[in-house]
Amino acid sequence: MKVVISVDLEGVCGVNSWVQVSPPEFGGLVNAAEYQAARERMTLEAAAAAEGALAGGATAVLINDAHDAMRNLLPERLPESLPPAQVRWTSGNDKPLSMVQGVQEEGVGALLFVGYHARAGSVRGPLAHTWNGFIRNVRINGRDTGEYGLNALVAGYYGVPVVFASGDDVAMAEIGDELGPQVVCVAVKEGLSSFAALHLHPREAQRRIRTGAEQAVRAAREAKPYTTLWPARTELSFDHQARADQCERVPGVTRVDAVTVAYESPDALYLFQFFRMLSKVAEVRLEG
Numbered sequence: 273m274k275v276v277i278s279v280d281l282e283g284v285c286g287v288n289s290w291v292q293v294s295p296p297e298f299g300g301l302v303n304a305a306e307y308q309a310a311r312e313r314m315t316l317e318a319a320a321a322a323e324g325a326l327a328g329g330a331t332a333v334l335i336n337d338a339h340d341a342m343r344n345l346l347p348e349r350l351p352e353s354l355p356p357a358q359v360r361w362t363s364g365n366d367k368p369l370s371m372v373q374g375v376q377e378e379g380v381g382a383l384l385f386v387g388y389h390a391r392a393g394s395v396r397g398p399l400a401h402t403w404n405g406f407i408r409n410v411r412i413n414g415r416d417t418g419e420y421g422l423n424a425l426v427a428g429y430y431g432v433p434v435v436f437a438s439g440d441d442v443a444m445a446e447i448g449d450e451l452g453p454q455v456v457c458v459a460v461k462e463g464l465s466s467f468a469a470l471h472l473h474p475r476e477a478q479r480r481i482r483t484g485a486e487q488a489v490r491a492a493r494e495a496k497p498y499t500t501l502w503p504a505r506t507e508l509s510f511d512h513q514a515r516a517d518q519c520e521r522v523p524g525v526t527r528v529d530a531v532t533v534a535y536e537s538p539d540a541l542y543l544f545q546f547f548r549m550l551s552k553v554a555e556v557r558l559e560g
């Protein structure tokens with residue numbers, strides 16, 4: 273069985289500030305040393321999940337860099353392919369399936385989340401957000417969700433279940449609540465506020481991830497792909513009405529309130545790609 277590991281950065285042990293997750297070439301949050309330390313820990317957590325997956329019976333592991341420009345992983349620190357097992361990794365944005373690139377490949381039996389964070393608006397979730405800085409909420413068929421829910425639905429479209437997640441405790445509670453007990457959840461830190469956390473030692477976090485991923489992949493054949501009722505209604509709320517103004521001009525989009533638009537999707541792939549498109553459409557200059 274092949275597995276895909278989607279690795280984000282905000283939920284990694286030791287991370288609780290935007291400074292740590294911003295590559296130096298982006299924006300004003302320049303702190304190369306802090307970013308470098310965070311990406312090293314991100315890589316070691318991904319490596320721990322990959323080792324666990326291989327120990328749990330995976331024959332191939334695809335590690336998908338899923339943060340920001342998606343050029344964070346340090347591949348020399350990842351486990352090497354030990355034939356017949358194969359380890360591959362992706363780099364670069366924009367990939368056809370973004371954070372879950374690889375789930376569409378033949379023979380993938382499980383998806384693992386590493387470094388995941390809580391959805392936009394979650395109290396006590398360090399760096400809680402959904403996709404970008406201006407989406408305030410994503411609601412699918414009446415349920416508020418985050419990146420984990422969108423990604424789980426896309427994987428489900430390809431028949432792939434989510435079996436493991438690591439990140440902060442608020443994110444783990446949200447993921448357990450939405451995706452159910454089949455997901456082995458490992459909290460590597462406890463959220464204290466939007467920008468503070470109580471962390472495990474990084475090596476302890478990596479050990480727990482390795483053990484949890486092994487257990488999760490061993491049980492993956494029993495796991496069910498995630499889905500919802502179709503056609504599904506998605507409501508997107510923004511931080512400013514100008515973003516909803518732009519989205520409302522897209523055929524098929526309706527206005528719900530000043531900052532919220534809605535659309536219907538026949539399946540999860542449509543839902544996800546339409547969501548990505550509206551995220552782009554909503555990127556307006558608020559200065560006018």
Ligand SMILES: [Zn+2]
Pocket residue numbers: 280281282338339340
């Ligand atoms: Zn991220």
